[in-house]
Amino acid sequence: MNLQDFFLAVTITLGFIKICKYLFNFLNWIWIVFLRPTKQLKKYGSWAIITGSTDGIGKAMAFEFASKGLNILLVGRNPLKLETTSKEIIDKHGGNVKVKCVVIDMQDISGKEIMKRVEEAIDGLDVGILVNGAGVAYPYARYFHEVDLDLMDSIIKVNVEGTTWVTKAVIPSMIKKKKGAIINIGSGSTVVLPSYPLVTLYAASKA
Structure with a gap:
């Protein structure tokens, strides 16, 4: 040859x-x-906890899980939106599910405080599913060096630290009962292009 x-x-x-x-x-x-x-899904536990549960994918998953008979713990930063979403779920699914709400603004409190509030909210609940759906994105496309410090801080706190601390609060009970499911909502921006130069920080935080 x-x-x-x-x-x-x-x-x-x-x-x-x-x-x-x-x-x-x-x-x-x-x-x-x-x-x-x-x-x-109920084999994992009778409750699902969802962050970012009042809009978009998080809200859609809350309704989907409720339709499967799971009780829902809604986590969000806006009390009015939480109350509205809770009422919508109850109105649609009647007495088949229970809904609880916990107000947590991941941008404004420490990771340890996030963990503490989640632990208090799930105390006594059989949590089988965690959906980390909360996220902060750019209001418009910009290069990394153009991202202001406040926005950078918010993206890291919510997308990275918030996800980490909520998971830290929930996972011990899953390990104890040897079952559970954790779903981290990512972004298509991490796979559409090898590099996503105009939303670099967001893409990295949602990889």
Whole structure:
């Protein structure tokens, strides 16, 4: 085999491996989305705690879990939104679920205080699922060096530290009963491009 044939064989082999990888990922996606049996969420515990639960994905997951018969602990910084979301869930699902609310502004209190408030809120509850859905994003695209210090501080406190401290508060009970599920809501900005230069800090915090 001459050198040209060797490089051609290597190129074909690498291309075949790459195609197989994409095919495997596609088939895995088909399995997860369409074919995988539905999980019985209540086997983890009777309560789900959701941060960022009054808007977007967090709110949608609160309604979805409630539809499965899980009791919901809503965590957010706006008391009015928490009350509204709680009422909406109860109105839709009647007496099938219980809903509790805890007000926590992760931008304004320490990590230890976040942990303390969550521990107090879940005391006596059989928490089986934690959804870390709270997040702070840029109000508009900008380069990293243009991000003001207050926004930078808020993104790190909520997206990184808040997620860490809430998980720290919830996970001991899951370990004790040897079951539980933790869902961290990320962002497509971490995978759409190898680098996301106009939302660098947000993408890094939601990777």
